[in-house]
Amino acid sequence: MKLHGTMRINQAGHLEIGGCDAMELVRQFGTPLYVMDETLLRDNCRAYVESFQKHYPDAEVIYASKVFSTMAMCRLVAEEDMGLDVVSGGELYTALASGFPAGRIYFHGNNKTPEELEMALEARVGRYVVDNYGELELLNELARQRRTKAKILIRVSPGIDAHTHHYIKTGMIDSKFGLAIANGQAMMGVEKALGMKNLEIKGIHCHIGSQIFDLDSFKEAAATMMAFVRDIRAQTGFVCEELNLGGGLGIHYTEDDAPRPAGDLVAVIAAAVRAAAADYGLPLPKIIVEPGRSIVGEAGVTLYTVGSVKDIPGIRKYVAVDGGMTDNPRPALYQAKYEAALANKMNLPAEETVSIAGKCCESGDMLIWDLELPPAVTGDILAVTSTGAYNYAMASNYNRNPRPAVVFASGGKAELVVRRESYEDLVRNDVVPERMQSKVACLA
8 A cells, every 4th residue: 555645654553644643543533534634735735836836827726626625625725825616506605614715716517506606696706617508698697687797717628538437537529518619619608708798708618537647638638728719819809818727637546546746737738838829829828727636635544443354265355344435435436446454554464355345235335346455353444545535525324324524634633624423413404294293102
């Protein structure tokens, strides 16, 4: 298992994160537990910001909060002088409740509701990334009613076939996101926006997918988008001030992954934009990027307690933990792979091959197949790495399991940023109709 950030093996042979012994974290906060390495979170933010200062100062780094959205994370992003990308009313509410500056919020989403747009207009968010013609009409009308102008970017599909899982490709023509350049819909969207009195178009946006290692995909996307900027000027006279190239840089989940540093990505897209601007005689636009997974993914570790161990001779040995698809649905959704180790036996050699099962009543609730571990027994603590992105964010209450707590660990101190749900929380919004209450009383 690769150790990320501040992770290390201490003198007791235990996994340590942010200077905190994993066994002490479990004693204090229980399991399952999401642990975020705060030092690595900040280092990753700074890698993007400082790389742009070096290669292309007129830029803004915006954290894609969909990967991990909590009030504490929003505060951290603000402290690191970054913007924030939200895709729903709930993410917007979280950002505003944290005190994040509304003017640095970019509101995404392919189906924003009128209520969500009203919330955003009331808060005066900085940008709306408009996905389709219907949203153009709706936002223009809502802005008219408020006697304001909404600043927008048009989301376009550049037609880039990024090398990643088909579930997380987003830049192709056949996508639920954005307007395609190739079939003329993107240009029509720009023309429509230019004709609307209560919209102020600032530029264009694309996102080609997630967990991408091939920097040529990002280079191609930047070149394609700049060619579209040229075409927009030729056809409409409008010159885009802002070019949002999305996110998608891959991280290490297993030894098969070969992630690239943020600085390499920044250098590639900065060079591509500069070259295209020079070729086309265009002014340099402000570049915007939206990293998410590459900020938080490797900073997260999930700790579980081992429960039952079942050996099927000649077939497989199952090691079950007290979590599973409710706190990490990615393996079940698209066969995502992870590394793991026994946090209380880090110095012991791997002697057996086991498969890590979750506790949900689903055959597909398997976190890791064929993992090499020291002999695992009930009560051991399993640490799964690179769980910072899309784990807490996608967690559910399936089988009425409470969602885990989240802590930030740094400098030998762990701070709670999300409380563990209780059974009382699970039924907090349940309502028993009055007509049923008397019958229940009779049964009792």
